[in-house]
Amino acid sequence: RLKLKYKIEWFKETGEKKQIQFSIMKDNVVLMLDTSGEGLHKRGYRANSNAAPLRETLAAAIVSISRFRNGETLLDPFCGSGTIGIEAALYATRTAPNLNRSFLAETWSMIDKKIWVEERSRAIENIKDTDSKIICSDIEPNAVSLTFSNAKKAGVSKLINAEVKDVRNLTQSFEKGLIICNPPYGERLMEMKEAEKLYSEMGRVFKQFQNTRYYILTSHENFENQFGKKADKNRKLYNGMIKCYLFQYFKTI
Numbered sequence: 001r002l003k004l005k006y007k008i009e010w011f012k013e014t015g016e017k018k019q020i021q022f023s024i025m026k027d028n029v030v031l032m033l034d035t036s037g038e039g040l041h042k043r044g045y046r047a048n049s050n051a052a053p054l055r056e057t058l059a060a061a062i063v064s065i066s067r068f069r070n071g072e073t074l075l076d077p078f079c080g081s082g083t084i085g086i087e088a089a090l091y092a093t094r095t096a097p098n099l100n101r102s103f104l105a106e107t108w109s110m111i112d113k114k115i116w117v118e119e120r121s122r123a124i125e126n127i128k129d130t131d132s133k134i135i136c137s138d139i140e141p142n143a144v145s146l147t148f149s150n151a152k153k154a155g156v157s158k159l160i161n162a163e164v165k166d167v168r169n170l171t172q173s174f175e176k177g178l179i180i181c182n183p184p185y186g187e188r189l190m191e192m193k194e195a196e197k198l199y200s201e202m203g204r205v206f207k208q209f210q211n212t213r214y215y216i217l218t219s220h221e222n223f224e225n226q227f228g229k230k231a232d233k234n235r236k237l238y239n240g241m242i243k244c245y246l247f248q249y250f251k252t253i
Helices: 002-006 056-065 083-092 113-125 141-154 189-206 223-227
Strands: 019-025 028-034 073-076 133-138 160-164 177-181 212-218 233-239 242-249
Touching: 056 083, 056 212, 056 233, 056 242, 073 083, 083 133, 083 141, 083 160, 083 177, 133 141, 141 160, 189 212, 189 223, 212 223, 223 242
Parallel strands: 073 133, 073 177, 133 160, 177 212
Antiparallel strands: 019 028, 212 242, 233 242
């Protein structure tokens, strides 16, 4: 069709890159131009990550669902590479999550370069201070180092306190707040038994926290039985290709 239209036999791969995506459902075809390039979950701050990273966009969604309020303390006792804490810091300060990355459409001549400059300036003007505190901890020292490194890349290191600590040794250091975490899933049989034991310990520790909401993401369908408490709400989500459940405990306050 292109050959007939433009009367040429060969199309040189020069000029601006425009990636075309499409979907077909019941004979309805939708053509789309990809304006982003790399996926929007790639914020640009996580050059380093642990073996099973939580997608940045999913972490941001969970923070939003939790209604993280100004002045509250957020605790993530399985911080991994710090994704939940970093996304919470961006959310609390109203910092545009992709502020420090570029987009494919920035190279397109059809869009005035001034628009990108203006929108970035507007996003910077929207950033505000926050009285919230964010505490990240993990039993693995390497995870805590990753959290510090990635928080620095994201420009939110001043808002995040990270430390090496076993979840079993957690104590409440704030009057009111919330816990958001993504504990180990335990995909294999022996790992599953260890994970279930961990969930039981989490239930014992978390119930000691007063005026605290919990949002726990795991692929374990029977998490509530191990945790020892039925969730106020349960959402099915996907972390990449892994089906997960967000167990929400918000009626504790």
